Amino acid sequence: MKMMLVVLLAVCLNSALAAKLGVVQTEGGLVEGESIRMSLFRTVDVFKGVPFADVPGKWEKPKPHPGWDGVLRATKYRDRCLQVTLLQTKTHGSENCLYLNIFVPQGLSLSTNLPVMVYLFGGAFLLGASNDVAILGDSLYDGKELADRGDVIVVTVNYRVGTLGFLSTGDDRLPGNYGLWDQHAAISWIRRNIAAFGGHPDNLTIFGQSAGAASVSYQMISPYSKGLFRRAISQCGVALSPWALQRNPLKVTKKIARKVGCSNTNVDEMIACLKGSNPVDLTLAGKIDVLLILGKGVVMDLLQLAPVIDGDFIPNEPSELFHNAAQFDYLAGINSMDGHFFAGVDVPSINLGNANTTADHVKGLLAGLTKEKGDAAIPSAFSVYSTHWGSFPPPDVVKKTATDIETDFLFLVPTQAALQLHTNYSSGARTYSYLFNMKTRIPGFPWWVEANHAEDLQYLFGKPFSTPLGYAPRHRDLSQYMISYWTNFAKTGDPNSGNSRVPVPWPPFTRNHHPYLIINNNMSKSSVSYDLRSYYVNYWTQTYSSLQKKTGKEFSQRSV
Incomplete structure (x- = not known):
């Protein structure tokens, strides 16, 4: 009985003392969220569905929100932007979708001047x-654990995707990049309003994964971002990634126009027809059909709706714009098998234990990835990737090689190139490189498979803590390591310095010195290594780039 009284007293005392924001004044009006208890003396104030812009016009830049009367109850997520479902058989979401969610950690006193981390989601821009991705009731991107354990404000942002977010004619008539403009509008709103939530408007870090990571990269190199935020983190994608830029947007637009009955030969008439078309039909017309390419080409070719060089937000080749990023501290890296999902589509045999993956399969994959160079690239790249095979390579070695090729081409090499460009132009800002290689938790894959695309996110967002029954202690160790490094970086620009202890010092990546941190649950001094896959990076950025039949799509030679 005494113990029960003590517990009740502690709960009552905590309820009385726990800080809570209550109603917050924003530029659009008053908002009120809810306070979620995290531990005895810790809560997180959560504001869901706060508008940062008005309902966007079709293929128009976002406009300021007109505001509202009374107190907006910000306790439910709002609709996602109109898009195809994962199976791409129908659509869901709404055109009224430009909302964000704010997670503010609180102790016994009200938080002030906290660093702010703004997350941009991935999803192939589609x-x-x-x-x-709800996990036991909570979104994968629920920011409570990251906010509480890292003592930062976390903001997650909606932006337009697919046809409505990235359709373009490649000129002023339909310039494209509407999703990037949405992100910019959200970051600008956060800078203007976050002080009212206890955040420091001059200490914003943007971070994202996959298409969100490439978006972070685009926000960095855009001339519109000068002074807007302070730091950036790209997880598994950069603006230099071959899937992150559409170089022939008019061709894609004409293809979508045909699907919705707007196949006019006159481009102005086609655009007028598209603008009058049903948004759901337009969205479905932008879907990708993986079944059309399974084992017959490369899935990268299907990712057609993406940012473009518009002469405005992205005024030039991404590799020519890194001088705009010189002011931002930058942390970027990849998962060790980011390309595995894609390789599994392009070469299905790699995940089938009883199926053989041959040299011809690997050559076919290379042919699909390097077709802008013609046939010359195939023997060149094949010799680089088969040099360690020997006369009779084990089946798993050949299968892993297919994964390595896709990982290098789509993620690792462009990320290393972006890190090098950043440090080349940096004016005092710091640069950090990492490789996340925790063993996959996805059942059914071969024994050799390590970290797949997006497997890092569960640890960064603290799922081993919020859903402990689904994880082991080693997963909680890894989760705490990532939260510590990421939030230290957000606070100080140095992942080693902040309120959180880290297991291993992480040295910066510099112009002539290329260390990287190997992130997993078992970290020691040997977790710092150097010159990540430099043999392959040098091949793609130098040898491959110098092959004839250039189209400008290759990695920049200036990057090494």
């Missing part, structure tokens, strides 16, 4: 949302 799908995704700020509250995507």
Whole structure:
């Protein structure tokens, strides 16, 4: 009985003392969220569905929100932006979708001047949302654990995707990049309003994964971002990634126009027809059909709706714009097998234990990835990737090689190139490189498979803590390591310095010195290594780039 009284007294005392924001004044009006208890003396104030812009016009830049009367109850996520479902058989979401969610950690006193971390979701620029992928009731991107354990404000942001977010004619008539403009509008709103939530407007870090990571990269190199935020983190994608830029947007637009009955030969008439078309039909017309390419080509070719060089937000080749990023501290890296999902589509045999993956399969994959160079690239690249095979390579070695090729081409090499460009132009800002290689938790894959695309997110967002029954202690160790490094970086620009202890010092990546941190649950001094896959990076950025039949799509030679 005494113990029960003590517990009740502690709960009552905590309820009385726990800080809570209550109603917050924003530029659009008053908002009120809810306070979620995290531990005895810790809570997180959560504001869901706060508008940062008005309902966007079709293929128009976002406009300021007109505001509202009374107190907006910000306790439910709002609709995602209109998009195809994961199976791409129908659509869901709404055109009224430009909302964000704010997670503010509180102790016994009200938080002030906290660093702010703004998350941009991934999804191939085709799908995704700020509250995507529910895990036992909570979104994968739920920011409570990251906010509480890292003592930062976390903001997750919606932006337009698919046809409505990235359709373009490649000129002023339909310039494209509407999803990037949405992100910019959200970051600008956060800078203007976050002080009212206890955040420091001059200490914003943007971070994202996959298409969200490439978006972070685009926000960095855009001339519109000068002074807007302070730091950036790209997880598994950069603006230099071959899937992150559409170089022939008019061709894609004409293809979508045909699907919705707007196949006019006159481009102005086609655009007028598109603007009058049903948004759901337009969205479905932008879907990808993986079945059309399974084992017959490369899935990268299907990712057609993406940012473009518009002469405005992205005024030039991404590799020529890194001088705009010189002011931002930058942390970027990849998962060790980011390309595995894609390789599994392009070469299905790699995940089938009883199927043989041959040299011809690997050559076919290379042919699909390097076709802008013609046939010359195939023997060149094949010799680089088969040099360690020997006369009779084990089946798993050949299968892993296919994964390595896709990982290098789509993620690792462009990320290393971006890190090098950043440090080349940096004016005092710091640069950090990492490789996340925790063993996959996805059942059914071969024994050799390590970290797949997006497997890092569960640890960064603290799922081993919020859903402990689904994880082991080693997963909680890894989760705490990532939260510590990421939030230290957000606070100080140095992942080693902040309120959180880290297991291993992480040295910066410099112009002539290329260390990287190997992130997993078993970290020691040997977790710092150097010159990540430099043999392959040098091949793609130098040898491959110098092959004839250039189209400008290759990695920049200036990057090494």
